[in-house]
Every structure is written in structure tokens, then in C-alpha cells.
Amino acid sequence: MVARSSKAALWVFLAPVLCWLLLLIVLPHLDLLRMSFIGEDDYGDAIWTLQNYKTFFIEPIYWNTFLRTAVFSLITTFITFVLAMPVAFYIVKVVRPRLRGAMMLMLLLPFWVSELVRVYGWMILLRESGVINHFLVKLGLIDRPIEMLYNDATMIMGLVYTSMLFMVVPLVSVMESLDDSLIEAAYDLGSSKTVIWFKIILPHCKPGITSGSIVVFMLVLGNYLTPNLMGGKNSLWFTEQIYNQFIASFNWNQGAAFGFLLLVLSSLMIWIGLKLSRQKLGEVAS
């Protein structure tokens, strides 16, 4: 009796999640998958075809964009990690516990504003007639304003800024479980600071690094707003290709194929990452 009622309770709680997964994620994706294999024959009739996937490999612009997006996402993830590591260490180990909450809040604060507004904030600062150019000209450091927007460096900076929090939070939580005496013991046994970082702190933080990296990588790979606004037409982000197919060309079949290629790419990258760091998805997610 008890077993049956607890089983019923489990289903009651599970039902909304399952509905959500099924209706909003699985079904639409199955339909997109079906669409990605549909094309038109010479008479304009719908037929099953691999044409949509073939187009991707035949047109260099598509797979170039695809590779570029993957490489830049990796670079962004790595930069975010390098920046977030000292930040997390500072928050957890250096700052007084009373200030820790305030520091976390300061990290969170920008995320109360929508991404769109934050990106426009950057654009106000960086554009040709923007704040930074204004001051540089005023100070006489440059003769005429420079266009700082619409290049790869600016775009990566924007992406790093957007992703920072998602790297810092898992790192902070994993670093909190690092016993100070481990660091002191390593120091006592003759290690330099570099050795302590590479032999003690980084190995301990591995699960946090992996989960942070997965989240950041996926967010960056699927980001549309930041590359589009800060990178402009030069950004060549793969999400823009998908958008163009769906919205500009009304070619839903092609767009669906691109979407699935992106899904395969991100899954593959994460799989490789987990294999390289010898971890399991379950361990990282917990």
C-alpha cells in the first residue's frame, strides 16, 4: 500500500517534467529531424532526401562557419575558465567570509538585466561615436575614433562577459570543498605556488571545471545575440546561418538540418571533453 502510494506520488511529481520534456523538447526535435530529411524534387514535390546535409558539406561557407563557431566557442570557454579560476579562488579562499556573499551578488548583478541590454551597453562604450573613443580623442591619445565593434576580439570579449557567471558559480562551489590544510600541506612539503595550483587546486576542482566548461561551451555555441550584435556581419556564427535559413530563406528543411548538425557538434565536443578529462557525465552533473 505504502509502496503503491509512493509510486503514485513519484508519477505525480514526474508528470510535469515528462510532459515538458516530451511536448517541448522531444516532439519538436523529432519533427525537425523529419524535416531535415525532406527536400523537393524537380517537380516541386516533397521527397525524402539527404540533400540538406549534402548542401552543408558542398558549400564551403557553411562548414567554414561551422568550424569557426566551434573553435571560437572553445577559445571563449578557455578564456572564461582562465579568468574565472582566480576570481573563484579569491572569493572562496582570500576574501573574508562576510564579504563573500557581497562578491557573489556583484557577480550576479549584471544578470538581472537582459542580455540584450547588456550587449547594447557594451555597444555604447565601444562604438565609433562611443564613450571610450570620445575620451581617447579628448585625451589626445588617438586622432580620430576607431571602430572597436564588429571584430573577433570584441565578440569573444562579449561572449566571455556573458558566460563568466556560469563558470564562476560551479568553480566556487567546488572550491569551497577544498580543505585549506591541503594547500598548506603541499606548501609545507616544499611545493611552489605553481605546483600547488597544478597538483592540488586544479585536480580538486576538475568536476567544477568540467561542468562549468560544458555549460559555457553550450551557451556560447548556441548564442545568437552577442555574436550578431557585437561581431556584426563579420561574426559568421553558425546560429546566424540557421536563423537565415528559417527566417530569411524560409527553407525550414535546410535550417533543421543545420540545427541538427549543431546538436551533433556540441554533443561530440562534450563527449571528447569528458573522455579527455576521464570523467562521467553523471559525476559532473551532480
Add this chain to the structure above:
Amino acid sequence: MDNDLSVVSLVKKFGDFTAVDDVSFSVEQGSFFSILGPSGCGKTTLLRMVAGFEAPTSGTIEIRGKDMAGVAPNQRPVNLVFQHLALFPMMNVAENIAFGLKRRKIDSATIKKQTDEILERVGLPGYAKSQIDQLSGGQKQRVAIARCLVLEPSVLLLDEPLGALDLKLREQMKVELKTLQAKVGTTFVYITHDQSEALVMSDRIAVMNNGRYEQIGSPQDLYHQPETPFVAQFVGDNNCWSGTIEELRGDTVVIKTDDGFLFHSEAQEAIAVGQRADLFLRPEAIRIEPDTKDELNIFEVTVKAILFDGANSRLLTVTPQEHELLVALPQNRYFDHIEPGQTIAVGWHPQAGVCFKAEAS
């Protein structure tokens, strides 16, 4: 004999709080030195200053005659066994032990040889490939000590490493640590709040309270000739009476306790007639139903309870004025007839008691 570690008028202040207050001591080469004190007495701070994790406010620390001021922990010839051991969970036993050796850029064949040797020495041969979480508490203990000893430090510092173990294992590790120290001949500086650990293992003990040293001496000295009331109470069990000095007779005094007894006792410091004083008496110094009455302080007490604890059994007794006294109860079957409620005669020799001037209150 040379001193491995000498500390001269060491002071450490945290803001207004003085954690270590003008402490000086030296530790002979190859000896087992303990610092004993209640928690918060500054002993951990003292140890951390020797290891280099805290900088002293003033005073000097010398290790084998070299001043350690400004020397970072990773450059000091001392190693610390942490309270919770701080073994690296991401490495196995051999990697933990080899950690310090690798930092010295020793070739891997030598590292392997030394690691195996030290594992043999601490009684863990064949455990090199074990993960840390597979080890028992006592084994972790030995790995933590091996990890330090393999570096052949001038001084090995131990910060209450037995605190986390259960009682039985702690008793066993006490003996093991003492024999290990005798075997390797490294100078050990051991801090603890457990007087039994300190008494069993140490060659010399420093008793510390409120950041200051109360007394330094051999375990026997501390037990039999405490120099301060704190040491008398902290090291071993003691019965305490308050009273007034009635008479001086050479080395001994006559004290009238507040519950009306007149006792002859040794005085530890100069006391004048009429002064308030505290008298301390060990439970085992009190003889039950003594045969001879010469020179003994004899009085009667009522047995309240028998606290049976094997060789460490005691009687909880009260004087007619309800002053509680612990009396050692030897388990030699002579006293099996004693039962709660009985009144028995007890006596003690004047040399067994110590008198101190009462703390000004």
C-alpha cells in the same frame, strides 16, 4: 647536546588578542617534546609559527641554529603532520609520500626506493598503490607521518594528529608513535590537549595556558612536582582543598581547610602564616585504611559511589562537610568489602600533597 629547535621570547598578536605571549624553549636533538594545553591556549599558533604559516609579532625561531625569520614554509627543514592529516585525496599512498621528494627533483628510481623504505618503516609495506579513502584511520595516520619523515626533516611537528581516532586506536597509536620516534631518531614536537598522550610519549612536556608557559619538564616532574596550580589541575586528576595556612614547619606547612581539617603538606612556594592557599592531592596518594598512622594525615570519609574502571578504579567519597574527594581504589581484592554508604578511614603522607598560594580573586 645540540638543540634542533630553539624559540626565544616569541610573541604573536592578532589585533588586541595575544595568542602567544613571550614563549621561550628549546628542544634537544632526537627528543620527543610535547606542548600540552587546553584548546585556545595558543599551542596551534605556536606550531604554525614554527612551520612558517604565521609570522611572529616578535621573537626568534631557530632551527638547527639557523634563524627562520622570513623563510617560507616550503623552504624550512620542518614538516607538519596536520590535525586532519591533509592527505591528498587525488593521489594514492605512494604519490602522497613521493610528493615532497618530487619537489626536490629527485630521480624516480630513488623516489621509489625511499617510498618503499618508509612504508616498510611505518608498517605499511605493499600499500603503495592503495587509494587514500581505502585506508583505515590508523593507516592514514601512518601515511601522513611517512609523507613527512621521508623528507628527513630536522624537526617533525605534529598537530594533535590522534584527535580524530577512536579511543582504542588512539591508545595503540600512542605507543606506536613513541617507538617510531625512537626508531627514526627525528626530533618530534607534538601538540595536544590530551594529558595522557603527552605523558606517555614525551621526553619533555611544556604546559601552556593563555599563551604562556606554565612549566617545562619531564612527565614525572609535571606529575609529581607541579609548579603552578594550573599544572596541578591540568596534568592528571587532583583533589583540591581551599584553606588558610596555620603554621610553617621547615618545608612543610599546616593548612586548615575550609571544611575544618588540619593537614600537614609540602609547600611548592613560599607562603606566610594566615595566607589563603590551595592544597592539591592525587587520588592515588590517598591510602585506604592505612596500617601505620605515623606522620599521615588521617581522616574519615563516606563512600558515595564506586567508579569501577579496571586498573583506574576510584572511590567517590565525601567528607562530613560534603567535600567530594576521589580516592584511587587498587584492584588487588583487599578492598572488595567496601560498599557505597560505608565510612572508611583514609590517610595521606604530607609529601604527597602540594600547596599553592590561592589565586587572587
